Amino acid sequence: MVDVPTLVEQARAGRPRAVARLISLVEGASPQLREVMAALAPLAGNAYVVGLTGSPGVGKSTSTSALVSAYRRQGKRVAVLAVDPSSPFSGGALLGDRVRMSDHASDPGVYIRSMATRGHLGGLAWSAPQAIRVLDAAGCDVILVETVGVGQSEVEIASQADTSVVLLAPGMGDGIQAAKAGILEIGDVYVVNKADRDGADATARELNHMLGLGESRGPGDWRPPIVKTVAARGEGIDEVVEALEKHRAWMEEHGVLAERRAARAAHEVETIAVTRLRERIGDLHGDRRLGALAERIVAGRLDPYTAADELVAGLTGEA
Incomplete structure (x- = not known):
């Protein structure tokens, strides 16, 4: 049996092993999970949860790593929840995005965790909401949730994040995929990554056109911005952070943030x-x-x- 109060206290103090142990209890559906969630409930609710989604190959992990660097420069504690496909043998995460985020491995202000989808088709592990609560209660200011690239099932990230970032890249047919997958309905910020490639401007124009076609926004409604980046070189990342902060401010002003979090809790x-x-x-x-x-x-x-x-x-x- 785990000493839950001590474990929670250690997690609040920023000890990564305690955070890891709590998330393991979540993933393993431990009999003590009720006690864990009861202890965490009054401590959570302060973190800003950003979901990153998009087709495989658009540079989600590279963009996530660049965002971590940008937020750390602001002095914020950051957590990354990288949801990977499940191993058919062990049930564990296959990709291990931590390999691509090795620059942050020794930073005590960054916590990185891979979680397996365990066959869940929505691009997120079923236990992701509880894992987000653990990271929130542990004092993280920003939680970046990077989903497995599974195409049309990616839309589930919208139900778990305060702000959803949809990544696309030129030359990958993402414009057509975006319309088919319904991600035009869930994106709060759109990022055209690998913008140094041919076709980046055309991808941004096409995306802007498609957003306009589906637009039924009134005055004061949020219009998702389109930001071009080269995440591998850190270009455009500050603009992405600025767009995220503007969206958060807009949500707080219009009461949307509270609505989204209530809907998330209900779900x-x-x-x-x-x-x-x-x-x-x-x-x-x-x-x-x-x-x-x-x-x-x-x-x-x-x-x-x-x-x-x-x-x-x-x-x-x-x-």
Whole structure:
């Protein structure tokens, strides 16, 4: 058993091992997770959560590393949650973006953690919200959540971040992919990375045109800016940080930040509740109730919707 109060106190003091242990408890769905979340609840709510998403190869990890450097120059504590594909063998993270962020490895003001999606198609690990809360409570000022590049499922980052950054690159068909994946609806800031390549201006123009086509904004509404960067050389990164700060200020002024965080909390509660129900339903496999319902469906005496209603009623005690 883990001494949760001591672990939380150590995490607040900035000890990376304590933070790592807490996130491991989250990922492992520890029986002590309830105690951990109860201890962290009054300590969280101060960090600015920025999600970075985009197709594979646009330079998400390089851009994330450059943003870490920019925020550290401002004296802010930064955490990076890099959500990677799962290993089919160990279930752990495959890519390990920490390799690409080795410049920050020895900086005590930076915490970097890779998390596995464990087959979750939304580009984020199911435990990401709790991991974000751990990093928030540990005193991080900015949390950068970098998602695995899985194309059309990337939109889930919008439900986990205060501000969503969508990265594109010239010559990768990203304009068409952007429209198809629906990322034009979730981006708060758009970054055309690798802007030293041919076609960068054309990509930015196309993106601006597509944003205009889908625009139904009124006066005072946020219009996502488009920033061109060469993240490998740090070019344009200060402009990205400026755009992020402007969006945060706009959200605070219009009450959008509070709305997004409330929606995030509601989504988290719903996910936990649905997971618990799914576990209870999973326990029914081989149970006589489920078998009896299945037999009645096969015999034509019951439809699957009514059977599901009966099953839910039995699980929730409403029968």
